[in-house]
Amino acid sequence: xxxxxxxxxxxxxxxxxxxxxxxxxxxxxxxxxxxxxxxxxxxxxxxxxxxxxxxxxxxxxxxxxxxxxxxxxxxxxxxxxxxxxxxxxxxxxxxxxxxxxxxxxxxxxxxxxxxxxxxxxxxxxxxxxxxxxxxxxxxxxxxxxxxxxxxxxxxxxxxxxxxxxxxxxxxxxxxxxxxxxxxxxxxxxxxxxxxxxxxxxxxxxxxxxxxxxxxxxxxxxxxxxxxxxxxxxxxxxxxxxxxxxxxxxxxxxxxxxxxxxxxxxxxxxxxxxxxxxxx
Amino acid sequence: xxxxxxxxxxxxxxxxxxxxxxxxxxxxxxxxxxxxxxxxxxxxxxxxxxxxxxxxxxxxxxxxxxxxxxxxxxxxxxxxxxxxxxxxxxxxxxxxxxxxxxxxxxxxxxxxxxxxxxxxxxxxxxxxxxxxxxxxxxxxxxxxxxxxxxxxxxxxxxxxxxxxxx
Numbered sequence: 001x002x003x004x005x006x007x008x009x010x011x012x013x014x015x016x017x018x019x020x021x022x023x024x025x026x027x028x029x030x031x032x033x034x035x036x037x038x039x040x041x042x043x044x045x046x047x048x049x050x051x052x053x054x055x056x057x058x059x060x061x062x063x064x065x066x067x068x069x070x071x072x073x074x075x076x077x078x079x080x081x082x083x084x085x086x087x088x089x090x091x092x093x094x095x096x097x098x099x100x101x102x103x104x105x106x107x108x109x110x111x112x113x114x115x116x117x118x119x120x121x122x123x124x125x126x127x128x129x130x131x132x133x134x135x136x137x138x139x140x141x142x143x144x145x146x147x148x149x150x151x152x153x154x155x156x157x158x159x160x161x162x163x164x165x166x167x168x169x170x171x172x173x174x175x176x177x178x179x180x181x182x183x184x185x186x187x188x189x190x191x192x193x194x195x196x197x198x199x200x201x202x203x204x205x206x207x208x209x210x211x212x213x214x215x216x217x218x219x220x221x222x223x224x225x226x227x228x229x230x231x232x233x234x235x236x237x238x239x240x241x242x243x244x245x246x247x248x249x250x251x252x253x254x255x256x257x258x259x260x261x262x263x264x265x266x267x268x269x270x271x272x273x274x275x276x277x278x279x
Numbered sequence: 280x281x282x283x284x285x286x287x288x289x290x291x292x293x294x295x296x297x298x299x300x301x302x303x304x305x306x307x308x309x310x311x312x313x314x315x316x317x318x319x320x321x322x323x324x325x326x327x328x329x330x331x332x333x334x335x336x337x338x339x340x341x342x343x344x345x346x347x348x349x350x351x352x353x354x355x356x357x358x359x360x361x362x363x364x365x366x367x368x369x370x371x372x373x374x375x376x377x378x379x380x381x382x383x384x385x386x387x388x389x390x391x392x393x394x395x396x397x398x399x400x401x402x403x404x405x406x407x408x409x410x411x412x413x414x415x416x417x418x419x420x421x422x423x424x425x426x427x428x429x430x431x432x433x434x435x436x437x438x439x440x441x442x443x444x445x
Contacts, residue, residue: 120298121297121298121301121343122297122301122302123297123301123343123344123345123346124293124296124297124300124301124311124313124340124343124344125340125344125345125346125351125392126301126304126307126308126309126412126416127346127389127392127393127396127408127412128344128345128346130344130345132297132343158345159345166345168345173396173401173402173403174399174401191402193402193404194307194396194401194402194403194404194407194408194411194412195307195407195411195412196307256302256304
């Protein structure tokens with residue numbers, strides 16, 4: 001049905017009706033009616049949208065899974081890289097702490113000149129206690145030079161090549177170090193053993209050495225500088241009818257975890273052999 | 280070719296012994312990789328054990344160790360000699376030969392070392408050395424010899440493939 005141009009009242013009525021409805025809608029008077037009417041429409045629309053979305057997901061799923069897998073692989077790779085970086089940084093921190101401790105040791109004894117060296121191996125025989133370091137005669141290392149770690153005495157250089165040296169640890173059965181205990185001020189000799197245990201033999205019976213005493217190098221014999229920390233007396237034994245006491249020493253250096261050591265390069269060991277030989 | 284591969288294996292074992300194996304300890308004992316390679320190599324099927332194989336092995340360990348070369352030469356030659364004797368006597372039981380070979384070879388090397396330490400007037404308590412070093416080393420060697428023998432077997436097949444009958 002086409003609106004007649006001849007009837008202007010109809011047009012005016014329609015405009016007024018539209019304006020009235022608009023006013024009522026803007027005023028919120030139609031909300032209950034509209035919500036009641038549109039609720040089923042919204043429900044149907046939601047239902048349709050959900051189904052459409054499900055179908056769309058089903059169609060796009062392979063592409064999404066491939067993308068997610070790729071993303072997952074990238075994240076895993078990134079995670080592995082970051083983990084590697086963390087481990088490398090942790091190692092650097094440990095190394096810096098170690099070097100810092102060694103530096104503190106060196107600063108505490110400014111009279112000595114040091115050459116840092118890394119431990120690159122150990123003696124293959126379980127009967128001997130030697131380490132191999134990555135500095136040799138090209139770096140100024142000479143036979144007999146004392147070797148220390150941040151905690152204390154390690155040993156002395158026994159054999160040198162151009163780029164590496166063999167260090168006899170104080171725990172080696174052939175090692176003898178002149179010592180003095182503090183505060184008891186008892187002189188003696190610390191010897192190693194095949195088991196790596198340190199002991200002080202030939203302690204006079206009247207010596208007042210006791211467990212807990214600290215053991216330092218005495219410098220007697222000229223093989224080591226004086227006052228380098230070795231360890232602590234763990235017990236003192238005196239057997240019946242024995243002429244001397246025997247003490248066990250707990251070394252301060254953990255010889256199984258040696259990584260970096262310092263060689264005292266300005267110390268000249270004294271060779272007493274000519275004095276000991278008979279005329 | 281076989282000699283060259285054997286020497287290369289000893290060289291690799293010596294490097295691993297100096298850097299790695301000495302850290303795997305049981306009490307004061309540590310596995311002797313060079314001896315393990317030597318025994319496993321000598322007792323491979325088709326090999327004729329010879330005490331002279333102990334000489335290059337001893338020489339290489341002697342270079343890395345503070346012990347005099349002759350001690351290790353004698354020790355490893357004695358170990359190889361033990362394998363030679365065992366393969367002639369009890370060759371029928373391969374596994375038994377291998378296990379007894381590594382035990383006796385370890386004992387031979389340690390006895391020679393202890394003899395040197397006694398001659399050199401080093402402080403040595405034999406009972407302590409045996410309990411804390413020799414027995415743990417024997418046990419570790421016993422654990423490692425079987426997988427190492429399997430590896431040696433594969434290496435041997437690569438070096439000298441067995442021809443399939445036509």
